Amino acid sequence: GAVVSQHPSRVICKSGTSVKIECRSLDFQATTMFWYRQFPKQSLMLMATSNEGSKATYEQGVEKDKFLINHASLTLSTLTVTSAHPEDSSFYICSATTPGSYNEQFFGPGTRLTVL
C-alpha cells in the first residue's frame, strides 16, 4: 500500500512557539492531502484539505491563520501551528489519497504535540 510519513513523531514546546509538521507521500504523488486532529478518546476531526499549488480548504471552526498549511509539491504538505497554546496539544495526523485508490485514505503515523 501507499506510504505516508510524518515528521516529527513527537514534539514538546513552550507556549507561544510555532511548530511545523511535515507530511510526505513516499511512493506516490498526492495532489490532495488531509490534516486531522484527534484529542484523547475522541474521533478524528478533519481540520483542512491541502491541495497542491493552491490554498488549503479549512473546515468550519478551524482558524486558517493559526494553522498554516502549505502544499508546495506533490509529495509534501506542511502544517504549522502558530503561537501554540496548551489547548493545541493533540495528535495531528495527515492522510493522502492515491490516484485510483477510490476513497481510501492512507494515514501518516501522526505527530503528538504537547504544548507546555
Add this chain to the structure above:
Amino acid sequence: RKEVEQDPGPFNVPEGATVAFNCTYSNSASQSFFWYRQDCRKEPKLLMSVYSSGNEDGRFTAQLNRASQYISLLIRDSKLSDSATYLCVAQGYNNNDMRFGAGTRLTVKP
C-alpha cells in the same frame, strides 16, 4: 448529535469469542462506509470497506443498512492481536467529507 456514533466500549472478550460492533450515521447522503482499526497512539489503518450487500474478509464481516443508517462489524474467533480501537467512517461524495466515529475499544484477553 454526532454525525457518526459508536458505543465507546470497552468490550473485553476472551480469545475465540465473537464480538459485534454497531455504528449509526446521521447524514443520509453518505455514500461510502469503512471500518478502520487504530492501535494505541498510532494512525488509523483501513480494515475493510462496507458494502450494501455485506462483505466478509476472513474473520471479519461488515454489514450496511442504509434504511436504518446503521453499520456493523462482526469479528469471529477473536485473537489477542485484534485488541484495538475500531473506527466507523461515513463518507460523502468527496474525499474531504469523511466523518469518523469516536471508536469502539476492544480488548481480547487470553
